[in-house]
Amino acid sequence: MMKTHMIKLVLGLASATLLVILMLFIFFYRKRRVRNGREDVEDTDLKDGDEAEMEDLITFYGGEDLTISDILDAPGEVIGKSNFGTLYKALMQQSNKLRLLRFLRPVCSARGEEFGEVIRLLGCVRHPNLVPLLGFYAGPRGEKLLVHPFYRHGNLAEFIRDGNGESHKWANIYSISIGIAKGLEHLHTGMHKPIIHGxxxxRNILLDRNYQAFISDFGLHLLLNATAGQEMLEASAAEGYRAPELIKMKDASEESDIYSFGVILLELLSGKEPINQDPTPDEDFYLPNFMRNAVLGHRIADIFHPGILVSNMHDGRREVTEESILKFFRLAMSCCSPSPSLRPNIKQVIWKLEDIGK
Incomplete structure (x- = not known):
């Protein structure tokens, strides 16, 4: 009888120990998937029966210090969301560097060998005015993560509309414009094959402390499937950046990129948003159309922010003339031409900007 009780006691203790071990295993497994409140919601898109993939990390120039554990354990803060993924600001523990992490939902990602080829292509793109891809992580359940540098001074949309006066200084307007143009030139002409931003x-132009421009998200549409790419295009249209001839994302071109760039030039010049959510009877919904109507109505004061002339006085002299401002305006409007064939190419844009800057 005593032996029977001893056996039951030992079996009970063993069962309890196994239960504790099992609970600890589940706890640490869940902890790995939930990083400081950042649950990999994207991996829930994996359907039952789908095969798990190999976990992998590819690093590119500038991202050699990245590791899988450092990426997954980094404390993160959500700074943006879209239908196809989530954007985080994260602090890498090993290097103590802030990085921008973009999770792509597996259900929205393109599949096959072409995806890997695009990643390797984007990882090789380097230019002073382009946000580089530092690394790419692929998780076992289809998670995909792009790693970029983090720019502390935010994006151009915030800069234009924060009202601090710096956005009205001609030196900043010109520097940002020529920086975007040069980055776009590298995408369109500096590679073996043109990369269309799309x-x-x-909001996809990031700034440093000196107001130098860095183009982000170039080629991102190439990593998405057709449905997600179309949703990106529809969002662009709703924000006022889509070229009028562009119906499907797969048809994005150098000319459609130029149109979107022209809208940004008009934003810089006027301080207005691309879409007027509450137009008066005399105003148009879209910024390029508003500007055309302003010219036709001889409302020259409407085409640029008055602070541009006021903020550019030095020793009683203006650092920019109305002639230069009007040349800049004409360039922006030519980029926004309804006809793609009438828009300048990016090299012509740079020539004209350099002439304005003389």
Missing amino acids: NIKS
Whole structure:
């Protein structure tokens, strides 16, 4: 009888120990998937029966210090969301560097060998006015994560509309414009094959402390499937950046990129948003149309922010003339031509900007 009780006691203790071990395993497994409140919601898109993929990390120039554990354990803060993924600001523990992490939902990502080829292509793109891809992580359940540098001074949309006066200084307007143009030139002409951005807008232009411009998200549409790419295009249209001839994202072109760039130039010049949510009877919904009507109505004061002339006085002299401002305006409007064939190419844009800057 005593032996029977001892056996039951030992079996009970063993069962309890196994239960504790099992609970600890589940706890640490869940902890790995939930990082400081950042649950990989994207991996829930994996359907039952789908095969798990190999976990992998590819690093590019500038991202050699990245590791899988450092990426997954980094404390993160959500700074943006879209239908196809989530954007985080994260602090890498090993290097103590802030990075921008973009999770792509597996259900929205393109599949096959072409995806890997695009990643390797984007990882090789380097230019002083382009946000580089530092690394790419692929998780076992289809998670995909792009790693970029983090720019502390925000994006161009915030800069234009924060009202601090710096956005009205001609030196900043010109520097940002020529920086975007040079970055776009590298995408269109500096590679073996042109890379179409496909989603140029002021929120995708990041700034450093000296107001130098860095184009982000170039080629991102190439990593998405057709449905997600179309949703990106529809969002661009709703924000006022889509070229009128562009119906499907797969048809995005150098000319449609130029149109979106022209809208940004008009934003910089006028301080207005691309879409007027509450137009008066005399105003138009879209910024390029508003500007055309302003010219036809001889409302020259409407085409640029008055602070541009006021903020550019030095020793009693203006650092920019109305002639230069009007040349800048004409360039912006030519980029926004309804006809793609009438828009300048990016090299012509740079020539004209350099002439304005003389």
